Amino acid sequence: MYKYDQYDQAIVDARVAEFRDQVTRRLAGQITEDQFKPLRLMNGLYLQLHAYMLRVAVPYGTLDGRQMRMLGHIARKYDRGYGHFTTRQNIQYNWIKLSDAPDILADLATVEMHAIQTSGNCIRNISSDQYAGAAADEVADPRPWAELLRQWSTFHPEFSYLPRKFKIAVIAADEDRAAMRLHDIGIQLVERDGKLGGRIFVGGGMGRTPMVAPEIKDFIGAEDLLSYVEACLRVYNRYGRRDNIYKARIKILIHELGADEYRRQVEEEFKLVKALGIDPPQAEFDRIAAYFAPPAFEAGASDAIDRSDPDFAVWLDQNVKAHKRPGYAIVNISLKPAGGIPGDASAEQIDLMADLAGRYSFDELRVTHAQNIVLPHVRKADLHTIWQALHGAGLAEANLDLITDIIACPGLDYCSLANARSIPVAQKIADRFADPARQRDLGELKLKISGCINACGHHHAGHIGILGVDKKGTENYQLLLGGSGAEDASLGKITGPGFDEDGIVDAVERVTDRYVALREEGERFLDTYRRVGIDPFKEAIYG
Amino acid sequence: MGDLLRYRDDAAHDEPAVTLDAFLGQTNATAVRVESGDDVRALIPHLGQIALIEVSFPKFRDGRGYSSARILREAGYAGELRAAGDVLVDQVPLMRRCGFDSFAPEAEIDAATLEASLSRYDHVYQVAADGAVPVWKLRHG
Numbered sequence: 001m002y003k004y005d006q007y008d009q010a011i012v013d014a015r016v017a018e019f020r021d022q023v024t025r026r027l028a029g030q031i032t033e034d035q036f037k038p039l040r041l042m043n044g045l046y047l048q049l050h051a052y053m054l055r056v057a058v059p060y061g062t063l064d065g066r067q068m069r070m071l072g073h074i075a076r077k078y079d080r081g082y083g084h085f086t087t088r089q090n091i092q093y094n095w096i097k098l099s100d101a102p103d104i105l106a107d108l109a110t111v112e113m114h115a116i117q118t119s120g121n122c123i124r125n126i127s128s129d130q131y132a133g134a135a136a137d138e139v140a141d142p143r144p145w146a147e148l149l150r151q152w153s154t155f156h157p158e159f160s161y162l163p164r165k166f167k168i169a170v171i172a173a174d175e176d177r178a179a180m181r182l183h184d185i186g187i188q189l190v191e192r193d194g195k196l197g198g199r200i201f202v203g204g205g206m207g208r209t210p211m212v213a214p215e216i217k218d219f220i221g222a223e224d225l226l227s228y229v230e231a232c233l234r235v236y237n238r239y240g241r242r243d244n245i246y247k248a249r250i251k252i253l254i255h256e257l258g259a260d261e262y263r264r265q266v267e268e269e270f271k272l273v274k275a276l277g278i279d280p281p282q283a284e285f286d287r288i289a290a291y292f293a294p295p296a297f298e299a300g301a302s303d304a305i306d307r308s309d310p311d312f313a314v315w316l317d318q319n320v321k322a323h324k325r326p327g328y329a330i331v332n333i334s335l336k337p338a339g340g341i342p343g344d345a346s347a348e349q350i351d352l353m354a355d356l357a358g359r360y361s362f363d364e365l366r367v368t369h370a371q372n373i374v375l376p377h378v379r380k381a382d383l384h385t386i387w388q389a390l391h392g393a394g395l396a397e398a399n400l401d402l403i404t405d406i407i408a409c410p411g412l413d414y415c416s417l418a419n420a421r422s423i424p425v426a427q428k429i430a431d432r433f434a435d436p437a438r439q440r441d442l443g444e445l446k447l448k449i450s451g452c453i454n455a456c457g458h459h460h461a462g463h464i465g466i467l468g469v470d471k472k473g474t475e476n477y478q479l480l481l482g483g484s485g486a487e488d489a490s491l492g493k494i495t496g497p498g499f500d501e502d503g504i505v506d507a508v509e510r511v512t513d514r515y516v517a518l519r520e521e522g523e524r525f526l527d528t529y530r531r532v533g534i535d536p537f538k539e540a541i542y543g
Numbered sequence: 544m545g546d547l548l549r550y551r552d553d554a555a556h557d558e559p560a561v562t563l564d565a566f567l568g569q570t571n572a573t574a575v576r577v578e579s580g581d582d583v584r585a586l587i588p589h590l591g592q593i594a595l596i597e598v599s600f601p602k603f604r605d606g607r608g609y610s611s612a613r614i615l616r617e618a619g620y621a622g623e624l625r626a627a628g629d630v631l632v633d634q635v636p637l638m639r640r641c642g643f644d645s646f647a648p649e650a651e652i653d654a655a656t657l658e659a660s661l662s663r664y665d666h667v668y669q670v671a672a673d674g675a676v677p678v679w680k681l682r683h684g
Contacts, residue, residue, distance in 0.1 A: 007666045007678040008678075010665055011678075014664045014665070018660070021660075022633065025656070030653070035603070035631060038603070039633055121604070121606075151679075152668060152669050155637070155667070155668065156668075156669060157638075157641050157671045158610055158613055158641055160609075160637055161603070161605070161609065161634075237606060237609070237610045238611075242604075242605060242607075276617060276670060277670055278669060278670040280679035280680075281679070281683055284679040
């Protein structure tokens with residue numbers, strides 16, 4: 001994975017000093033909270049209901065054991081002993097003191113980490129496929145492109161005060177594991193005539209006006225990538241709406257202009273921008289790509305796995321995925337134990353995962369947008385040992401992509417924007433569907449919960465989505481069906497009137513019961529829904 | 544009003560700036576004031592006669608002026624480029640990178656804070672309008 005050179009380190013160190021100075025000025029009253037807000041936000045520091053929340057960047061979700069252990073250290077020293085992995089492959093801490101924030105950033109900088117641009121109206125952390133470099137179906141490792149974009153977007157002078165936040169994802173397989181088309185810019189690497197390039201999708205997003213991004217460019221080579229993305233951003237910075245925060249995302253601009261007119265403007269701008277020499281030479285791309293060379297896989301590693309332990313076999317079938325190399329596998333560690341908070345991990349669990357990565361996965365870990373952790377390069381011979389270690393730490397839940405592998409935002413328990421709680425609903429649903437055999441029988445079923453229409457819990461993209469709203473002072477939950485964040489991206493439809501906290505759990509169960517009654521051989525819930533439409537489910541829910 | 548900050552060697556231009564519409568209507572003016580929503584590309588045919596372009600920042604959050612500045616510099620404008628209005632100390636380094644070389648902030652900017660802010664970063668990642676050499680160029684000569 002990528003390693004800082006002296007330039008990267010100097011930039012991150014300077015950022016620590018800058019933020020320390022900004023916090024000092026704020027604490028001394030030299031700047032107002034209104035003036036401080038965009039500064040702290042550009043460093044991932046939010047003021048939440050009870051305390052400050054600090055969001056730490058995990059670029060494209062990749063980190064090593066040393067970095068993971070630092071995340072555990074921060075949880076222990078500055079928070080309450082745990083951290084929360086997010087849908088953008090980052091981690092956030094919910095109980096931070098403003099006066100500690102500069103020290104936390106200084107600690108992070110010692111392991112090549114930071115909180116730069118993890119919030120604010122700027123280009124956010126670049127996200128990617130959690131199986132990058134390990135997946136059998138990728139045309140290339142997307143992470144060198146993501147790192148190129150990370151560096152280009154860091155303190156971009158023109159795009160630090162955009163109309164609204166801006167999220168970019170890069171993937172390199174037809175299977176979309178990163179919800180690429182629900183990003184402001186989504187890039188899919190493809191091969192054409194033996195050359196690697198990016199298909200560029202612009203204007204996707206969730207929030208209160210969800211949209212699936214249209215394709216804006218069918219192929220752009222690495223040598224033009226930054227110029228093209230710069231042109232995309234410049235058109236947005238100049239013409240994106242600033243009169244209404246709820247209409248300020250690029251998806252609204254593209255919706256209002258039309259994809260063709262937006263594309264025309266970008267192409268015009270690209271001609272001008274390309275002449276500026278902003279694209280690094282091939283040598284720089286090669287330098288970055290060299291850091292992502294495959295690790296020293298053992299030739300002839302055995303494909304044999306002893307499945308005699310039935311609990312292990314269940315976990316193996318559910319949480320372990322095919323690797324591109326014989327004898328290796330991809331391990332998904334579920335952070336969705338029964339009764340837990342989706343995405344939370346204790347400092348001890350974080351340390352354990354770091355140790356396992358060091359011993360069994362070439363010291364590499366990934367954070368997934370579904371709020372789980374991945375050990376990307378594991379010998380099949382080590383799977384049972386890993387499973388035992390995870391089992392002992394409450395990390396062996398065999399529920400990847402099942403109904404209890406819930407994405408949920410922090411909701412009203414933490415977030416100052418939320419209208420309703422998300423975590424208790426996730427816990428009640430996990431409790432209702434606690435029987436592992438029942439979960440497996442229901443099969444792949446992506447359930448996503450947001451506590452307000454900002455949709456941080458991706459409810460629009462859930463096969464089953466739940467949206468918490470405020471209805472005359474009480475929490476109310478709407479049910480959506482048929483969304484997908486994958487390569488068949490679609491937006492869920494609201495079934496009808498909402499429910500209270502217990503009612504929504506009953507409604508979900510009526511939906512899954514109806515699915516079981518209607519499904520044909522081999523159909524996932526989403527397939528059945530698409531075949532039969534929403535009406536049979538409405539009838540099941542509302543009678 | 545804060546003091547005018549200038550990073551130019553020539554004397555400050557003191558002709559009053561006219562609006563973009565007024566300038567395009569009577570093109571003998573030498574100073575123009577551009578609002579954040581104006582398309583500065585309309586000025587490109589006239590850049591040779593302009594000594595001062597003032598770009599308005601009605602709110603510090605309104606970042607359109609950063610693009611305006613870069614577009615003017617990319618088109619070859621070499622005169623004074625002033626950021627005026629709600630300009631805060633932490634924004635000045637980014638504005639300098641986009642090509643602004645003078646600042647008329649609404650509120651006074653503390654000189655020591657500004658000095659520290661401008662000298663904090665030795666390196667930048669991207670090409671912009673200030674001539675700073677991006678680290679990828681340093682890496683590869």
